[in-house]
Amino acid sequence: MIYAAKEFTLKNGLKVTLKSPEISDAPKLLDSIIKTSTTTDYITSLPEDYQKYLDDMSKEEAFISGSNDNDNSYLIAVYVNDIIVGNCFLDFLGNIKTRHRGRIGIAITEEYRGMGIGSLLFDEMIKLAKKRKNVTQLELEVIKENERAKRLYTSKGFVKTGDRPRVLRLPNGKYLDEELMVLYLDK
Ligand SMILES: CC(C)(COP(=O)(O)OP(=O)(O)OC[C@H]1O[C@@H](n2cnc3c(N)ncnc32)[C@H](O)[C@@H]1OP(=O)(O)O)[C@@H](O)C(=O)NCCC(=O)NCCS
Structure with a gap:
């Protein structure tokens, strides 16, 4: 689904635009995701991926159009001066027994972290989820030691529901554990 462009001014005065990426933005989106993957161990991919x-x-391009044309998903990119500095996706599960669930994920490039962009993206996605019939919970996974992400999710009302050990193995052999979190929209 398409999220139409909205402009916001962050607390530090920076102007950002949130919108679904255009197909022609594929190189910019890819660049931002690769940059993010070089600067954190807490997402599932490395640049080589x-x-x-x-x-x-x-x-x-197919990833972008697949999301924009899909009735069960939103992909929002964050633009600063026409450069993409982050993104957030929300996928709703489709079966009758699973359509109460949405899954959310987020990544911001290093220079733009800690400015409130993650909070803004979550506020927008939570509003979209609340408007959708039948959806009663949003779910996510977070690496246990990712304190900044956990602080964001907790501030939006997500609660821990479980643990999954050793979901990532870094090139140096270190294993990272994961926590599962849920935001209940009907409680
Ligand atoms: C995790 C991430 C999405 C958070 O987005 P962000 O734009 O940096 O977060 P925000 O600036 O909106 O801040 C969110 C909260 O974290 C807090 N925070 C900011 N920097 C922090 C830091 N270094 N350590 C701990 N908390 C921090 C903020 O104070 C805010 O909490 P508050 O609302 O209680 O004040 C972003 O940092 C990121 O993409 N990191 C790398 C990839 C990643 O970890 N993705 C998530 C995978 S689950």
């Missing part, structure tokens, strides 16, 4: 998209940009 995106080589196939760099080799064939139509794959990244």
Whole structure:
């Protein structure tokens, strides 16, 4: 689904635009995701994982159109002066028995973290989820030691519902554990 452009001014005065990315923004979106993956251990990918998209940009374009044209998902990109500095996705599960659930994920490039962009994206996504019939919970996974992310999620009302050990193994052999979190929209 399409999230139409909205402009916001952050507490530090920076102006950002949130909107669903255009197909032609595929290289910019990919660039922001690769940058994020070089600066955090807390997402599931490394830069090498995106080589196939760099080799064939139509794959990244398909990712954007797949989300924009899908009745069960939103992809919002964050633009600063026409550069993408982060993104957030929300997918609603589709079966009758699972359509009460939405899954949310987020990534912001390093220079733009800690400015309130994550909070803004979550506020917008939570509003969209609340408007959707049948949806009663949003779910996410977060690496246990990712304090900044957990602080964001807790501030929006997410609560921990479980643990999943050793979901990531870093190139140095270190394992990272994950926590599962849920935001109940009907409580
Ligand atoms: C985690 C992430 C999405 C948070 O987004 P953000 O834009 O940096 O967060 P915000 O600026 O909106 O801040 C959210 C909260 O974290 C707090 N925070 C900011 N910097 C922090 C830090 N270094 N340590 C702990 N908390 C911090 C803020 O104070 C705010 O809490 P508050 O509302 O109680 O004041 C972002 O930092 C990011 O993309 N990190 C790398 C990738 C990642 O971890 N993705 C999430 C995977 S689950």
